[in-house]
Amino acid sequence: MESHLGEHERTLFGRQMRIPGVGEVGQLKIKSxxxxxxxxxxxxxxxxxxxxxxxxxxxxxxxxxxxxxxxxxxxxxxxxxxxxxxxxxxxxxxxxxxxxxxxxxxxxxxxxxxxxxxxxxxxxxxxxxxxxxxxxxxxxxxxxxxxxxxxxxxxxxxxxxxxxxxxxxxxxxxxxxxxxxxxxxxxxxxxxxxxxxxxxxxxxxxxxxxxxxxxxxxxxxxxxxxxxxxxxxxxxxxxxxxxxxxxxxxxxxxxxxxxxQPTTCPAPMMNDVPLEVSVEQARDLLQSDNPPLLIDVREPDEYAHCRIAHAKLIPMASVPERLSEIPQNRPLLVHCHHGGRSLRVTQFLRSKGYKMATNVKGGIDAWSLKIDPQVPRY
Ligand SMILES: [Zn+2]
Known part of the structure; x- marks a missing residue:
C-alpha cells in the first residue's frame, strides 16, 4: 500500500480526509x-x-x-x-x-x-x-x-x-x-x-x-x-x-x-399459449380435463405458509438445475406471490423450449383475493 501523502495531496483531498473514517489512513487506502x-x-x-x-x-x-x-x-x-x-x-x-x-x-x-x-x-x-x-x-x-x-x-x-x-x-x-x-x-x-x-x-x-x-x-x-x-x-x-x-x-x-452469448430474440413463432393468464383463467385451466402442471416458484417458507392445491414447489433459483423435473410436453402454469418472479421464470422456461409455459398474473395473492379466501395472504 502507498505509505505517504504529499503536502499537495493533503490540500487536494483535505475536505474528504476530514470525514470520520477517512483521515490519512483512509486516503492512503484510496490512493492504493x-x-x-x-x-x-x-x-x-x-x-x-x-x-x-x-x-x-x-x-x-x-x-x-x-x-x-x-x-x-x-x-x-x-x-x-x-x-x-x-x-x-x-x-x-x-x-x-x-x-x-x-x-x-x-x-x-x-x-x-x-x-x-x-x-x-x-x-x-x-x-x-x-x-x-x-x-x-x-x-x-x-x-x-x-x-x-x-x-x-x-x-x-x-x-x-x-x-x-x-x-x-x-x-x-x-x-x-x-x-x-x-x-x-x-x-x-x-x-x-x-x-x-x-x-x-x-x-x-x-x-x-x-x-x-x-x-x-x-x-x-x-x-x-x-x-x-x-x-x-x-x-x-x-x-x-x-x-x-x-x-x-x-x-x-x-x-x-x-x-x-448475447441472446438474440428468437424468431416469432406461432404459439397459441398465452404468456400470462388471470387467476380466473388459471382456475378454469386447472379444473379442465387436461390440467396444466402448476409450479410454485416461491421460497419453501412461503410455500409452508400457504399454497395452492397440487402446486409443485420449485424455488426460482433452483429452476435451472431442476429442468429435468419439468415436462416439456405438458401445459405449465407458473406462479409466485404477486406474479413477478414467476413471469421471469416463465420467460426463462420459454427460452429453454417450454412453449406451453404460462404465468399466473397476480400470483397466489390474487388467487387468495379472487378464487380461494381460505388461502392466507401475507
Ligand atoms: Zn449467489
Missing part, C-alpha cells in the same frame, strides 16, 4: 486501490470521474465502443472533441484532467469471457456500469469466482439500482439467478433515460466503491432508487444456499463463454 470500471458510459462516466477525483491512482477502463453523438447527453466523460474515438481513450483524457498523476489502464476489448479472469486479477474492486445482461452476468460470475467485490449499477427511465456484492456475502445471482430473455426487458435505448439519473446512480456507485475501499461495507445489499418518486430503499442480501453461483451446490463453477 486498484479499481476496474467496466462500461465508460452513462454510469461509468460519473463513477470513474468521482473515483479519479477522490484520489484513486490506478483505474482500469474497459469498454469496446466508440463515442457517438447520442451518448453525450449522459456520458459526461466524453465530449464533442472525442466523437468517434474509442471510449477508453476519451475516458483516459478526461480522467487525467481531473487527476493528473492517475494511471489509467485501457481495456478496449471490454469484458470478454476469454479474458475476464485475467483482467480481474489486476484489480481489487470492480464497478459494472454495462447495459446488457450477457456482460452483467459475466462480470457478476467472474467476480464471485475471483472473490472480488462488485459494485453494480443499472438505470432505466427514472429508476436505478446500485448493488454491492461482497465475496461470500451474497451475489448478483442470489438476487437474479437467471439471465432474463433480453426481448422481455426494455433497454435504455428503447425506454429513454435522463443523463442526470445516470449521474445519481453512477455517483452512488462511486460512493459505494470508496466505502468498500475504506472497509465500511460488510454486507451485500441492493439499493433501489426511484428518482421520480424521490425514494430509495435498501434490500439486505443474504447468501442463498440455492444460488447457482455461490450456493452450497453451485452449477456455475467456471466462466464458459457459451453462457454469456
Amino acid at each position: 486501490a486498484r479499481i476496474l470500471v467496466v462500461g465508460a458510459g452513462g454510469l461509468g462516466s460519473p463513477a470513474a470521474m468521482y473515483l479519479a477525483a477522490a484520489g484513486v491512482m490506478t483505474l482500469g477502463v474497459a469498454d469496446p465502443d466508440e463515442v457517438e453523438l447520442s451518448n453525450l447527453h449522459r456520458q459526461i466523460l466524453h465530449g464533442f472533441d472525442t466523437l468517434g474515438l474509442p471510449k477508453t481513450i476519451s475516458a483516459a483524457e478526461a480522467l487525467s484532467e481531473i487527476n493528473p498523476g492517475i494511471r489509467i489502464a485501457l481495456h478496449p476489448e471490454g469484458a470478454k469471457p476469454e479474458t475476464i479472469s485475467e483482467l480481474l486479477s489486476r484489480y481489487d474492486l470492480v464497478l459494472d456500469g454495462t447495459d446488457n445482461f450477457a456482460t452483467r452476468y459475466l462480470i457478476a460470475d467472474a467476480c464471485v469466482l475471483a472473490q472480488k467485490p462488485l459494485v453494480h449499477g443499472s438505470v432505466l427511465r427514472h429508476e436505478g439500482q446500485v448493488g454491492v456484492f461482497l465475496p461470500k456475502c451474497g451475489c448478483y445471482r442470489c438476487v437474479y439467478p437467471m439471465m432474463p430473455d433480453p426481448a422481455s426487458v426494455p433497454t435504455c435505448a428503447e425506454s429513454g433515460v435522463f443523463g442526470a439519473t445516470c449521474g445519481v446512480i453512477g455517483s452512488w456507485m462511486a460512493s459505494e466503491a470508496l466505502a468498500i475501499v475504506l472497509g465500511q461495507r460488510t454486507q451485500s445489499r441492493l439499493q433501489i432508487v426511484d428518482v421520480a418518486g424521490g425514494t430509495a430503499k435498501v434490500l439486505q442480501i443474504k447468501p442463498d444456499v440455492h444460488c447457482p453461483l455461490c450456493g452450497s451446490n453451485p452449477t456455475i463453477q467456471s466462466i464458459r463463454s457459451e453462457r454469456y
Whole structure:
C-alpha cells in the first residue's frame, strides 16, 4: 500500500480526509486501490470521474465502443472533441484532467469471457456500469469466482439500482439467478433515460466503491432508487444456499463463454399459449380435463405458509438445475406471490423450449383475493 501523502495531496483531498473514517489512513487506502470500471458510459462516466477525483491512482477502463453523438447527453466523460474515438481513450483524457498523476489502464476489448479472469486479477474492486445482461452476468460470475467485490449499477427511465456484492456475502445471482430473455426487458435505448439519473446512480456507485475501499461495507445489499418518486430503499442480501453461483451446490463453477452469448430474440413463432393468464383463467385451466402442471416458484417458507392445491414447489433459483423435473410436453402454469418472479421464470422456461409455459398474473395473492379466501395472504 502507498505509505505517504504529499503536502499537495493533503490540500487536494483535505475536505474528504476530514470525514470520520477517512483521515490519512483512509486516503492512503484510496490512493492504493486498484479499481476496474467496466462500461465508460452513462454510469461509468460519473463513477470513474468521482473515483479519479477522490484520489484513486490506478483505474482500469474497459469498454469496446466508440463515442457517438447520442451518448453525450449522459456520458459526461466524453465530449464533442472525442466523437468517434474509442471510449477508453476519451475516458483516459478526461480522467487525467481531473487527476493528473492517475494511471489509467485501457481495456478496449471490454469484458470478454476469454479474458475476464485475467483482467480481474489486476484489480481489487470492480464497478459494472454495462447495459446488457450477457456482460452483467459475466462480470457478476467472474467476480464471485475471483472473490472480488462488485459494485453494480443499472438505470432505466427514472429508476436505478446500485448493488454491492461482497465475496461470500451474497451475489448478483442470489438476487437474479437467471439471465432474463433480453426481448422481455426494455433497454435504455428503447425506454429513454435522463443523463442526470445516470449521474445519481453512477455517483452512488462511486460512493459505494470508496466505502468498500475504506472497509465500511460488510454486507451485500441492493439499493433501489426511484428518482421520480424521490425514494430509495435498501434490500439486505443474504447468501442463498440455492444460488447457482455461490450456493452450497453451485452449477456455475467456471466462466464458459457459451453462457454469456448475447441472446438474440428468437424468431416469432406461432404459439397459441398465452404468456400470462388471470387467476380466473388459471382456475378454469386447472379444473379442465387436461390440467396444466402448476409450479410454485416461491421460497419453501412461503410455500409452508400457504399454497395452492397440487402446486409443485420449485424455488426460482433452483429452476435451472431442476429442468429435468419439468415436462416439456405438458401445459405449465407458473406462479409466485404477486406474479413477478414467476413471469421471469416463465420467460426463462420459454427460452429453454417450454412453449406451453404460462404465468399466473397476480400470483397466489390474487388467487387468495379472487378464487380461494381460505388461502392466507401475507
Ligand atoms: Zn449467489
